[in-house]
Amino acid sequence: MAGELILVVEDNEKNMKLFRDVLRATGYRTLEASTGGQALMLATKHGPALVVMDIRLQDMTGVEALSRLRMDERTAQIPVLAVTAQAMKGDRERFIEAGFDGYLSKPLDIDELLSTVERHCRGRSR
Numbered sequence: 001m002a003g004e005l006i007l008v009v010e011d012n013e014k015n016m017k018l019f020r021d022v023l024r025a026t027g028y029r030t031l032e033a034s035t036g037g038q039a040l041m042l043a044t045k046h047g048p049a050l051v052v053m054d055i056r057l058q059d060m061t062g063v064e065a066l067s068r069l070r071m072d073e074r075t076a077q078i079p080v081l082a083v084t085a086q087a088m089k090g091d092r093e094r095f096i097e098a099g100f101d102g103y104l105s106k107p108l109d110i111d112e113l114l115s116t117v118e119r120h121c122r123g124r125s126r
Contacts, residue, residue, distance in 0.1 A: 004049035004121045007031045009039040009065070010083070011057055015106070019052060022110055023117070034058075036065035043075045049121050052104075055084040055095070063098050070099060079120040083108075 008019045011034045023030050031046055033039040036057045043051060051069070055062035062082060069075040079101040084091065092103045102116050 003027055003029065005029045005031060005046060006117065006121075007033065007039060007042055007046070007048040007051045009033045009036070009051060009053040009057065009062070011035065011054060015054070015108075018108065019113075022113060026114060028117070036060035036062070036068075039065055040068055040072075040075075043069055043078060044072060047074070048078060050117060051078055051080040052083055052117070053080050053100075055082055063095075066099055081116060081120065 006023055006028050008016060008023070008030055010016045010019060016032060016034070020030050020032065031042050031048060033042050036059050039051065039053065042048075053062040053065060057065065066080050069078065069080060081102040081104055082095040082100040083104045083106065084095070085106040091105070095103045101120060104113060104116060
C-alpha cells in the first residue's frame with residue numbers, strides 16, 4: 001500500500017526522523033507536524049490516509065487533537081494512531097476508548113509500526 005500520505009505528529013526530532021526514514025524507505029509519503037495545531041491544519045489541508053500522533057505535544061495533548069479532528073467533517077474519518085512512551089497496563093484500551101484507531105508504544109517496534117500503518121491504510125482504501 002505504499003505511496004499513501006501519512007501525517008506524523010511528533011515533537012521529538014529524533015523520533016520524527018525515525019518515523020520519516022522508516023515510512024519513506026517503505027514507500028510512504030510523509031507530512032510532519034511538531035504541534036497539535038500544525039497537525040490540525042495539515043490534516044485539513046492535505047487529507048492524509050493516516051495520522052500517527054504522539055500523545056504528549058507542547059500545545060495540546062494528542063487526545064485533544066484527536067477530538068478536534070473528529071469534530072471536523074473534513075478530517076473525522078481519517079484513522080489516527082496514538083503513539084506514547086506511557087506504555088502502562090491499560091493504556092492501549094484507554095486510548096482506543098478515547099477514539100484512536102490504534103496504539104503504538106515507544107520505543108517503537110519497526111515491524112509493528114509498518115504492519116499497523118499498512119493495515120490502516122489498506123482498510124481506508126477499500
